[in-house]
Amino acid sequence: MNRYLLRARKYGVAAGVSLRNRLAYAGNFASSMATYALFIFVFSRIWTAVFAASGPAIAGYDRVMCIWYFIVAEVPMFGFGHFFHTLAQDMKSGQVAYLLGRPYSFVGYHYADGMGAALLEAGILLAEGILLGGLLAGALPLRSLVQLLAVLFSLLLAGSLQFLLQFAIAMTAFWFEENTAFFWIFQKIALVVGTLLPIEFLPEAAQRIVRWTPFPSLAYAPARLAVAFGPASGGLLLEQAAWVVAAAAVCRLVFGVGRTKIASQGG
Amino acid sequence: METRKRAFARGLRSYVRFLATSFSVNLQAVIEYRANFAVQFFGMMLNNAAFALFWGALIARTGGIGGYGFPDIMFIWALVSTSFGLAHIVAGNIRNLGLIIQRGELDVYLLQPKNVYLNVLCSRTVVSAWGDFAYGFIVLALLPGFGAERLALFALLSLSGAVIFAATFAAAESLSFFMGNSAGITAAVREFLLSFSLYPETIFDKGMRWVFYTLLPSGFIAFVPLAVYKSLDWRLVPLLGLAALAYLGASYALFKLGLRRYESGNQMGTRI
């Protein structure tokens, strides 16, 4: 095998190991699946009540769109939303120092490790969501294979962006002892901006500000693609990809700076 | 020979003293964990603020959900928060009861001359619960129509809510007596009860709503109190109190049933 394949292989193995470990804790799936189902159910009732009173459409969405939006938007939140805790743990425990010596990209390794298991969970939840959506809101809003692929790709990008941003926040541990609060702030903003509500529902001023942030790429993008696939969709995907690249660069930068800090202080 | 009335009064006084001591002792421990408490409080405020923004934005678009306006939603959050907090302040072990049962740590309480149910539940207080407790009052002060009467009403409503929360959680945890690892179910009950209490009742079908007055008493914790609060209908307060006592009784009965099983030593995984 040539050099690049070899290098890629170690990440693949890492992902595989993490996947298998995740499977071992099958019980844990039950818990997030139950919570996911609960939320979908409750929000389907909310949207039903909303549209029953307000008429057929609000901000360009109808009842079915809103329910499906929620189903897709919650997948990144549930499936890719909890990297921070293990990352922060690794940082705090000083694991970092050990791992620095290993012959692979620090960020890359953690990405493979985190995403391996997360993809499985996200996949399961998505399947569950589709089933529930069918029961609660009727037919899937997917109209073509291209759309399906776009949504899946968008989810992958969203997950990656979640990872990278959480990673960057976790790395503030180099400077701040207690950085959980930063993660919470990030998590809550992500919740309000695009997960619980489509961005179009936010006040105009907020919408304008938010479009300059990475938040729409975290949940709004895949959800929007799922319910309103059209000419604007390509732009959303590009936007996501751009943010992923930017975030990766930030991670590398922060890591580089932090690494020298460790080297000089001994962790 | 002590008369029955005297004995009862003495017994009651001793329980009150016991609960008061437990409370004050645990409170001092709370003060020790100040820093941790501050972080938790901040996290709770953040979470609640996020949902407040969500409801605010949605209601701005729609003018209300199922007959609930923004102040109504905020009231429910306030009441549930204070009730939940109060439950965990007084009966801090409701979250750990399942583990205590599984680990055989009930033995210690069985040796003491106090009611096991009360003793085990009240011998701990949860630090962060004080944040939840305070939050409700803070929000309440910002809602329209706030005044002395509404404050008193709120206090009573949160009291009955706290009892119902504690009773329901304790009952869910008591399932550990009967099934080996009930952690999944009890977590689900806690999650579901809390969640359903925070959303308008009217969005759910009539067919479902009976659940909120039986298995998951969101009706007694949030919905009925909201109606009471808005209309200042004090007549319903004693009824809520009765409902709270009913839940407490049922929870206690379930616990006692489980305790018999525990004392026979035939649970799965008992350490002989």
Place this chain on the structure above:
Amino acid sequence: MTAIRVEGLSKTFRTKTKAEGFGASLRGLVRPRWRSVDAVRGVDFEVEEGEVVAFLGPNGAGKSTTIKMLTGILVPTSGRAEVLGIESASRRARDRVRLARSIGAVFGQKSQLWFHLPPSDSFRLLGAVYEIEPAPLARRKAELVERFGIADYMDVPVRKLSLGERIRCEIAASLLHEPRVLFLDEPTIGLDVVVKREIRGLLEEAAKRDHVTIFLTSHDIGDIEKVCKRAIIIHHGAVIVDESMKELKHRALAKKFIGVKYTAPANLDLPGLKPLKRTEDAARFEIDTRVHRIEDVLRRLVERGEILDLTVEDESLENIIAEIFTSRSEEDARAASRARPTSALGPGTDSGGGSSDEPGGAP
């Protein structure tokens, strides 16, 4: 008054066996398999107030189960346990409360103190639990703190205390409400030699000063020897031995160990005696006094040379008990305990009234 009375006490645990594998688990739901464990089988004994009793047995013998039944934590399958005239397994709340007020318990493995609080807070709480009035509580607390030497730790959270410090606080706490009977389950487990000695001293003092009946289980023979006046040995769920420490030790008198060291190498071949250890100038012999008279052995040893040092020891209590413990069945155990018929005090005396035989109750 009889502090503890146990009649035909039995406990059989029936648990569902959990099988390995998914298929077996499914089958287990429909038709569960039960497993019976006879932990305690017809135990009888009586303990008078003021006695200090050791309750011994190897792991799995039924000690903890018995103590749990005595303290009311576990319900017996059959038989009866009474403490201070109150039935331990009584369902009546009043009985349970009366019992709880008059007994104290220290479980070495489980703590009665609130883990995240300092002992002083636990004492306060226990004062409330046991309804001790503030003034007597303060007095009693001061007395116990002084006796147990725990003044320095009273304000340290229990989770930060060392095991020895914690146990001292536990025992002190268990005496707070002046119980008439104190149950201790492995109180010295995991403690170092010095601390163990302290604890034993404290227990002895408690027995004397507080007139409390002590019922102690332990693996440590030292605990037993120094603190207790009577030993009840349980094995395979039944009582094998129930006699005073004096009698128990007398069993050893049939076996003696003689160690001898000479100033110069000597001929240590003694006919009929095989040494356990042997060097040029020293040896250690095990003597069965039923076969050899000590006087004969000593005379022969003196004849062999100039003696530098001579020791004559009893069989250790530990070994006696170990032999009883390691017997694989109840019958073996009874046989082992019966194996030492006469004492070296001379023919015709028996080893103290009522010696080794099983108390009451057929096996």
